[in-house]
Amino acid sequence: MNLLKRLPPFDSKSGNLNVVIDTPKGCRSKFAYDMKRKAYVLKSVLPQGALFPFDFGSIPGTKAQDGDPLDALVLMDEPAFCGCLIESRLVGVIEAEQSEDGKTERNDRLIAVAAKSSTHAEVKSLSDLSPTLIKEIEHFFISYNQERGKKFRPIGRFGPKRAEQLVKKQKRRTKRRK
16 A cells, blocks of 8 residues: 555645655654555664654655655654654745755755644744744754755745645646656
8 A cells, every 4th residue: 555656645525735754753764665665665864863853754646856755844743653644734835956966956845734733733834933943944954965965955935825836736747747
């Protein structure tokens, strides 16, 4: 069963964003679903002291410029587990460019809140988060990519409408490629 291929980006009943968790909050190990092996695999291990600040996952039915599903950071009360489906509310996007070996491509980071989160229930937009937290999230992705020999450069922060447009655009892109 592959949720990333089977599910649409948005739940048809609730309208919430579907996010399949790859890497739980507080984890040093970066996991990703390998379509060929049909299993989660260890992609990398962060340096001692570096942890994923929130649950990190993939949005089913989408394909970003790097060929993988769109990425989302999900704020919620407790860490989930690999493969867990979390219905989430989009609150924004950190648009970014990622460079490696002279090649630059977009690698945006969607920010969402678990629909069932009580801790983050009032968060409806990036503007509801502290500027310090957003900077820390950006810094995490900058240092995470730097450790892997890549450069991650945030180019803009936008609210939930822009984030939803991005998901819908990548959904259409995926349909055209099939």
